[in-house]
Amino acid sequence: MKSIILIAGSRLLVALLVVFSAYMLLRGHNQPGGGFIGGLVAATGFVIFAIACGTEDARRALRFKPTDIAAVGLGMALFAGIMAAIWSDAFFTGQWLFINATPEDKGIPLSSVLIFDVGVFLVVLGSVLSIVFALEEEV
Amino acid sequence: MLLLQALPAIGNGEVIRYVMPWVPSLGVNVSFVIDGLGLTFGLLITGIGTLVMLYSAKYLAGHPQQARFSLFLTSFMLAMLGLVLADNLLALFVFWELTTITSYLLIGFNHDSAKSRRSALQALLVTGAGALALLAGIILIGTVAGTFELSEIRAMPGVLTESALYLPILILVLLGAFTKSAQFPFHFWLPNAMAAPTPVSAYLHSATMVKAGIYLLARTHPSLAGTDVWLWTLTIAGAVTMVFASVMALRQTDLKQALAYTTLMALGALTLLLANSSGYAITAAVVFLVMHSFYKAALFLVVGILDHQTGTRETTKLFGLGRAMPITAFAAALAGLSMAGLPPFLGFMAKELSYAGGVEAVSSPWLVAVAFLIANALMFAIAAIVGYRPFFSKAGKPMKGISEAKWPMLAGPLVLALLGAFFGIFPMWLQGSLIHPTVDSILGSTADAKTLQLWAGFNLPLVLSLATFALGFVIYLFTAPLRATLVSLIDRSPNFDRGWDKFLAGVLASAKWQTRVIQTGQLRFYIMVTFITALAAMAVTMVVKQALVLPIIWTPVTLTDLLVFGLVIVGTGLAILTQSRITAIAGLGVVGIGIAMIFILYSAPDVAITQLLVETLIVVLFAAAALRLPALGAEPLRGRWLDAAVAVAMGATVTLILLMATTGPIDRSLSDFFEAASYPEAFGQNIVNVILVDFRALDTFGEIAVVLVAAIGIFALLRSKPGKDEA
Numbered sequence: 055m056k057s058i059i060l061i062a063g064s065r066l067l068v069a070l071l072v073v074f075s076a077y078m079l080l081r082g083h084n085q086p087g088g089g090f091i092g093g094l095v096a097a098t099g100f101v102i103f104a105i106a107c108g109t110e111d112a113r114r115a116l117r118f119k120p121t122d123i124a125a126v127g128l129g130m131a132l133f134a135g136i137m138a139a140i141w142s143d144a145f146f147t148g149q150w151l152f153i154n155a156t157p158e159d160k161g162i163p164l165s166s167v168l169i170f171d172v173g174v175f176l177v178v179l180g181s182v183l184s185i186v187f188a189l190e191e192e193v
Numbered sequence: 194m195l196l197l198q199a200l201p202a203i204g205n206g207e208v209i210r211y212v213m214p215w216v217p218s219l220g221v222n223v224s225f226v227i228d229g230l231g232l233t234f235g236l237l238i239t240g241i242g243t244l245v246m247l248y249s250a251k252y253l254a255g256h257p258q259q260a261r262f263s264l265f266l267t268s269f270m271l272a273m274l275g276l277v278l279a280d281n282l283l284a285l286f287v288f289w290e291l292t293t294i295t296s297y298l299l300i301g302f303n304h305d306s307a308k309s310r311r312s313a314l315q316a317l318l319v320t321g322a323g324a325l326a327l328l329a330g331i332i333l334i335g336t337v338a339g340t341f342e343l344s345e346i347r348a349m350p351g352v353l354t355e356s357a358l359y360l361p362i363l364i365l366v367l368l369g370a371f372t373k374s375a376q377f378p379f380h381f382w383l384p385n386a387m388a389a390p391t392p393v394s395a396y397l398h399s400a401t402m403v404k405a406g407i408y409l410l411a412r413t414h415p416s417l418a419g420t421d422v423w424l425w426t427l428t429i430a431g432a433v434t435m436v437f438a439s440v441m442a443l444r445q446t447d448l449k450q451a452l453a454y455t456t457l458m459a460l461g462a463l464t465l466l467l468a469n470s471s472g473y474a475i476t477a478a479v480v481f482l483v484m485h486s487f488y489k490a491a492l493f494l495v496v497g498i499l500d501h502q503t504g505t506r507e508t509t510k511l512f513g514l515g516r517a518m519p520i521t522a523f524a525a526a527l528a529g530l531s532m533a534g535l536p537p538f539l540g541f542m543a544k545e546l547s548y549a550g551g552v553e554a555v556s557s558p559w560l561v562a563v564a565f566l567i568a569n570a571l572m573f574a575i576a577a578i579v580g581y582r583p584f585f586s587k588a589g590k591p592m593k594g595i596s597e598a599k600w601p602m603l604a605g606p607l608v609l610a611l612l613g614a615f616f617g618i619f620p621m622w623l624q625g626s627l628i629h630p631t632v633d634s635i636l637g638s639t640a641d642a643k644t645l646q647l648w649a650g651f652n653l654p655l656v657l658s659l660a661t662f663a664l665g666f667v668i669y670l671f672t673a674p675l676r677a678t679l680v681s682l683i684d685r686s687p688n689f690d691r692g693w694d695k696f697l698a699g700v701l702a703s704a705k706w707q708t709r710v711i712q713t714g715q716l717r718f719y720i721m722v723t724f725i726t727a728l729a730a731m732a733v734t735m736v737v738k739q740a741l742v743l744p745i746i747w748t749p750v751t752l753t754d755l756l757v758f759g760l761v762i763v764g765t766g767l768a769i770l771t772q773s774r775i776t777a778i779a780g781l782g783v784v785g786i787g788i789a790m791i792f793i794l795y796s797a798p799d800v801a802i803t804q805l806l807v808e809t810l811i812v813v814l815f816a817a818a819a820l821r822l823p824a825l826g827a828e829p830l831r832g833r834w835l836d837a838a839v840a841v842a843m844g845a846t847v848t849l850i851l852l853m854a855t856t857g858p859i860d861r862s863l864s865d866f867f868e869a870a871s872y873p874e875a876f877g878q879n880i881v882n883v884i885l886v887d888f889r890a891l892d893t894f895g896e897i898a899v900v901l902v903a904a905i906g907i908f909a910l911l912r913s914k915p916g917k918d919e920a
Contacts, residue, residue, distance in 0.1 A: 082886075083876070083882055086802055088886065090803060091802050094803065094810065098806060127901075131897060174893065177897040185904050188907065
């Protein structure tokens with residue numbers, strides 16, 4: 055199925071969805087969103103792209119093998135958990151760094167929790183895409 | 194070498210203990226203790242281990258996988274050392290299993306040979322099954338005694354023997370010990386394990402690993418022994434193994450196989466001695482243990498040298514090599530004399546002590562003494578076959594062009610054989626430092642430990658010894674005719690090894706039958722079984738707990754509610770009634786979106802977003818899959834009645850349970866905690882997300898791991914072409 059309208063539309067949609075997924079991922083700690091949802095949104099974007107332009111183009115747009123992405127994600131999540139050991143805390147204790155923090159404002163918060171959520175994001179994205187691509191290529 | 198430093202302290206009756214908590218909540222510690230028993234084993238393991246390493250460096254020189262071999266051997270040594278020094282039963286079990294695994298790798302080292310692979314697997318399965326029994330026994334011990342620390346259990350005399358669970362504990366522990374130490378009827382794996390390279394046989398399957406079972410018996414002796422069950426089980430198993438193995442040993446023409454069976458005999462003898470609690474028996478067991486490790490490892494290494502230099506291990510081919518290989522012959526003769534139990538060697542003392550122990554055995558002195566007499570006489574004959582015949586006999590033509598082995602190979606047998614002779618002449622060196630502390634660890638005091646001496650006066654043991662020599666000499670002279678008789682006799686008797694094959698085949702056949710019945714390969718069948726099981730479980734619980742109350746809740750229904758529910762019902766109807774797959778999937782999608790709307794209505798935006806996205810992706814996935822499937826045929830309505838009944842029952846039950854759950858007051862303590870702690874502790878306002886990534890991050894980690902594994906599974910399923918590599 056090759057449709058010019060779908061191809062043209064998908065280019066725009068994919069970009070939007072991927073940016074939106076990053077937004078969902080980052081805001082997840084305080085508003086609806088998070089790694090799982092973000093990963094699903096990003097996956098949806100690439101799935102649309104794969105339907106419109108074929109999996110070959112979608113794979114190229116993704117640059118990395120989906121299974122690799124998922125594996126890296128799992129590794130990041132594990133790393134985020136192990137990081138706690140540096141401060142002799144229990145496995146998966148959240149570690150926080152507040153840049154430019156003042157008593158009223160937390161500044162820019164960075165944390166191992168964010169690394170973990172990015173890991174979740176990548177696992178979901180990679181897993182879903184590896185399934186979808188494999189299915190599509192079978193047809 | 195570090196262990197040597199412990200010698201003086203242990204000699205003075207001290208005990209060294211080191212503890213490191215591992216899983217404190219379960220009482221699991223990595224605790225090590227060095228007492229007489231542990232030290233004796235530890236020194237045997239490291240000492241013989243060093244000699245064997247040296248030996249195998251030459252024996253396997255040029256082998257492409259020599260490095261791998263050294264790795265296996267070193268890992269085994271570590272595991273074995275951990276096993277005998279562990280004070281915590283669970284740590285002991287972990288090391289126990291490690292020795293099983295490394296032994297598997299070492300037996301199967303020649304993995305090109307199907308025989309090696311089979312032997313390795315057999316050893317793994319037999320000892321592994323025994324280890325499972327042991328684990329169950331250990332857990333029972335832990336529940337009864339309240340601790341897994343061996344030293345604490347020993348400090349509570351009678352805690353196990355007087356417990357109601359004593360019999361199950363004893364059976365399970367003995368199963369572990371008997372499989373590991375190859376006691377009858379689990380003996381068959383040990384001779385097969387000789388498929389391993391000779392240094393492995395010398396080290397694992399005579400000097401150390403198979404003694405792990407004996408070690409366990411000695412270790413648990415203070416807590417488990419002293420009952421009639423212990424006494425008779427060990428006496429009978431030990432005596433049967435001992436006599437059976439020594440007869441089998443005579444039958445073998447392969448020197449290595451003959452030694453394998455004599456190892457079985459030694460293990461039987463040790464079990465038999467440990468059945469008792471008398472000073473003579475236990476002292477005899479300890480001396481026997483030490484001297485057996487010396488001479489048996491030495492003889493194995495000698496046989497390895499013969500094999501390496503001449504290319505054969507057949508007793509019918511090896512004659513008169515003494516001139517060509519003087520040093521090997523010397524070591525073999527010393528070790529053989531010790532094995533035969535002649536004075537002034539350590540073997541003589543061990544034999545005297547075991548006769549003394551046998552004569553005063555509580556079970557049945559005559560049975561034990563006669564069993565020892567037969568076994569020792571046969572041992573004498575086999576010692577002559579292995580230690581004397583290949584080198585000094587002129588019965589056959591000596592081989593030409595044989596040269597002496599290199600020194601690293603000679604060092605092992607020579608040192609071990611000399612040690613046997615040295616300690617035979619100076620027994621007090623061994624006695625104070627190792628034998629008595631070991632007896633102390635087993636019996637709890639050295640009061641009953643017997644003195645090692647070459648001349649104990651003219652007494653019954655001495656008479657028995659002389660009878661042994663006479664009988665043994667006669668057997669040696671008539672080896673050939675005896676062997677022929679044995680061969681024909683054994684061929685006609687039931688064979689355990691073949692029985693094992695039949696047993697394995699039976700297990701595989703029943704597994705295949707099960708798979709055929711349970712795994713139909715139809716998704717519908719699986720879902721049906723799952724749902725019916727779940728239904729039955731819920732129904733039984735409700736009836737048994739009498740929880741079935743019919744809740745009547747009446748809340749006003751809004752127009753929005755009606756619309757959303759109507760949407761869901763229409764979607765369901767569509768999915769059921771349509772004959773096109775795509776339409777059915779779209780129907781299911783409608784249901785999913787309807788449910789997402791319910792989530793939005795009841796303010797759960799995170800769940801709603803996830804639901805929507807998952808729903809979308811599922812429809813895409815199904816649509817991709819559906820293209821490859823045949824169209825749904827018009828199915829006869831009758832075939833779907835069962836489906837409908839299960840579906841309706843499932844839906845009704847879940848609804849009922851949900852209604853019942855919502856009538857009761859909801860426990861808000863968890864919600865309250867997360868609402869209160871989310872921002873101050875985890876700096877997040879979205880509680881759902883904070884729970885996912887912070888409070889329960891470990892759960893989430895497990896879940897994403899499952900997601901990845903599932904994806905890889907699906908990927909692999911799709912990529913493997915059906916029919917191509919279906920096993």
